[in-house]
Amino acid sequence: MALQGSDKGFSGTSLLLASQDVPPVLEKTPNGASPFLLTCDHYGRLIPHQLGDLGLPESELTRHIAWDIGIAGVAESLSKQLDAHLVAQRYSRLVIDCNRPPEAASSIPRISEATVIAGNEGLGSDAARIRRQQIFDPYHQRIREVIDARVKRSLPTVLVSLHSFTPVYAGIARPWHIGTLYHRDMHLPPLLLKLLRAEADLVVGDNEPYAVSDDTDYTIPVHGEARGLMNTGIEIRQDLIGDQAGEVSWADRLARIFGEIEISLRARQLI
Numbered sequence: 001m002a003l004q005g006s007d008k009g010f011s012g013t014s015l016l017l018a019s020q021d022v023p024p025v026l027e028k029t030p031n032g033a034s035p036f037l038l039t040c041d042h043y044g045r046l047i048p049h050q051l052g053d054l055g056l057p058e059s060e061l062t063r064h065i066a067w068d069i070g071i072a073g074v075a076e077s078l079s080k081q082l083d084a085h086l087v088a089q090r091y092s093r094l095v096i097d098c099n100r101p102p103e104a105a106s107s108i109p110r111i112s113e114a115t116v117i118a119g120n121e122g123l124g125s126d127a128a129r130i131r132r133q134q135i136f137d138p139y140h141q142r143i144r145e146v147i148d149a150r151v152k153r154s155l156p157t158v159l160v161s162l163h164s165f166t167p168v169y170a171g172i173a174r175p176w177h178i179g180t181l182y183h184r185d186m187h188l189p190p191l192l193l194k195l196l197r198a199e200a201d202l203v204v205g206d207n208e209p210y211a212v213s214d215d216t217d218y219t220i221p222v223h224g225e226a227r228g229l230m231n232t233g234i235e236i237r238q239d240l241i242g243d244q245a246g247e248v249s250w251a252d253r254l255a256r257i258f259g260e261i262e263i264s265l266r267a268r269q270l271i
């Protein structure tokens, strides 16, 4: 598509998403009755047409460095089963990582794992700002608006940030099937851990394979902790949700567990 109107004359940098590109934010079950608000920072692996393939072969653009494999199907099914609002982001984290502070070096990675991202090398500050303005900001603004609207209506909100992780990272195998990720919330993560550990077939990570921190995360610190919402991150190992059967089975399991969590939080008058 040709650049339009006032977008001409900026070497294309003022226009990232064009008419053939979908909006970054995808929502499911927006009027859901559940107290759980689901977010999915690494839902998709789209690349705006203007950025081509970021200099990468398809084999790189389909693996975990580009997105959280399998989590889209889990998130959509969980949203439906829990009747919970899901806010997800469709563009690849190689374009801009929606769970990194924009000022962090890893926000627009030059290297991910051992792969050099050619399309991100030598990126100017204007081009970086436009990625933020057109992908990162609308996604986080939408989460902010959703929470604002829920607060205004006095609806309880528990933030659940959904991710998946690669079974092997930099040559190291990871034993966990699922992990909880948290920092400051002392209510939800222990409850979730207890219920996950009661599932006899699971190896459960407690802040594994990652922990939440202000330097390496954005969604939980900004939308959960800073707003005083109960929150947790969830990481599911990608090979367990690599096909539809896996996605459905994990969504079913999490729907059952979050149903129990809701009952417990209500009984304790935490929501």
Ligand SMILES: [Zn+2]
Pocket (backbone or CB within 6 Å): 041, 042, 068, 162, 163, 164
């Ligand atoms: Zn993720």
